[in-house]
Amino acid sequence: MKYQSRMIAMASMAAFALAGFSPAALALDVEAAKDLAEQNNCKQCHGIKKDKDGPSFLKTAEKYRGKANAEDEIVKHLTSGKKVKLADGSEENHKIVKTMPPNDMAQIKNLAQYILSTQP
Amino acid sequence: MTQSDPGRLGWWARLKRPSAKHSVLALAAVGFVGGIVFWGAFNTGMEATNTLQFCVSCHEMRDTVYQEYQYTIHYSNRTGVRAICSDCHVPKDWTHKLIRKIKASGEVWGKITGSIDTKEKFEAKRLELAQHEWERMKARDSIECRNCHSFEAMSPELQKKTPYKKHMEAKAAGKSCIDCHQGIAHKLPKGYKKPGTDDEEE
Numbered sequence: 001m002k003y004q005s006r007m008i009a010m011a012s013m014a015a016f017a018l019a020g021f022s023p024a025a026l027a028l029d030v031e032a033a034k035d036l037a038e039q040n041n042c043k044q045c046h047g048i049k050k051d052k053d054g055p056s057f058l059k060t061a062e063k064y065r066g067k068a069n070a071e072d073e074i075v076k077h078l079t080s081g082k083k084v085k086l087a088d089g090s091e092e093n094h095k096i097v098k099t100m101p102p103n104d105m106a107q108i109k110n111l112a113q114y115i116l117s118t119q120p
Numbered sequence: 121m122t123q124s125d126p127g128r129l130g131w132w133a134r135l136k137r138p139s140a141k142h143s144v145l146a147l148a149a150v151g152f153v154g155g156i157v158f159w160g161a162f163n164t165g166m167e168a169t170n171t172l173q174f175c176v177s178c179h180e181m182r183d184t185v186y187q188e189y190q191y192t193i194h195y196s197n198r199t200g201v202r203a204i205c206s207d208c209h210v211p212k213d214w215t216h217k218l219i220r221k222i223k224a225s226g227e228v229w230g231k232i233t234g235s236i237d238t239k240e241k242f243e244a245k246r247l248e249l250a251q252h253e254w255e256r257m258k259a260r261d262s263i264e265c266r267n268c269h270s271f272e273a274m275s276p277e278l279q280k281k282t283p284y285k286k287h288m289e290a291k292a293a294g295k296s297c298i299d300c301h302q303g304i305a306h307k308l309p310k311g312y313k314k315p316g317t318d319d320e321e322e
Binding site: 031034035038039041043045053086090092093098100101102 | 187188191192280281282303307308310311312313314
């Protein structure tokens with residue numbers, strides 16, 4: 001019991017520490033973000049550091065580094081399906097991210113944070 | 121898990137004890153065979169085995185894959201054509217159906233032994249179960265998918281450009297749906313990476 005509550009205290013301290021690095025209030029769950037990207041085939045068009053049809057996640061992170069509205073912009077991008085240009089010049093609507101249950105903003109925000117946290 | 125479940129521990133302990141072995145094992149065997157017969161009776165007698173209700177009558181299926189499936193396009197979509205469990209998991213022709221059924225006796229066994237009777241056990245075994253299905257589908261060129269879909273019926277005008285291009289390349293290269301479409305009806309196993317999404321991290 002004592003051990004358990006100490007673990008909880010430590011975990012929440014770690015969570016606070018993590019949150020301190022990013023402007024967001026919640027701690028980033030990297031594994032959940034990766035799994036969501038995998039399930040949605042995002043990596044078909046985005047490398048972590050490599051451009052494919054779309055920009056690498058690193059490039060996006062750098063584009064938004066230090067911008068206050070970064071997370072909202074990414075969330076909007078992932079939920080609106082606006083037209084984007086592919087490498088071969090053709091256009092198509094950007095993939096709208098699917099979650100289980102549908103439109104779970106917590107999961108989508110977590111994915112946005114994960115993308116924005118990409119480091120060189 | 122087993123430790124905190126005295127009922128099951130007792131069951132196993134008794135099973136392992138030589139003196140009691142015969143009767144309990146015999147009992148298990150009867151249950152096992154009974155389960156197969158039960159499964160078989162449903163399957164041949166009527167097509168009831170293939171209904172969603174039958175598959176989710178076990179909590180092992182209902183509390184896990186079924187929950188996720190309900191959020192996917194094969195459960196609910198614009199045109200109202202639903203693919204149910206058996207459409208993807210039970211072959212339509214007799215011989216392969218029989219093979220699947222005999223393999224399904226592993227599910228009855230799994231039910232008896234509680235192989236995935238908790239969320240934790242399910243997660244731990246999920247990759248293995250998924251791999252069985254991937255192999256099974258791959259071996260028959262994703263026939264279950266192709267009962268409803270085909271490369272030929274894909275419209276270059278109506279399908280998005282990227283998938284269309286991929287599909288025509290895949291057709292030429294002799295690839296199968298399941299090579300690329302994993303995790304369409306359920307979540308992927310945690311931490312699983314699809315083949316071909318070349319990944320430069322780590």
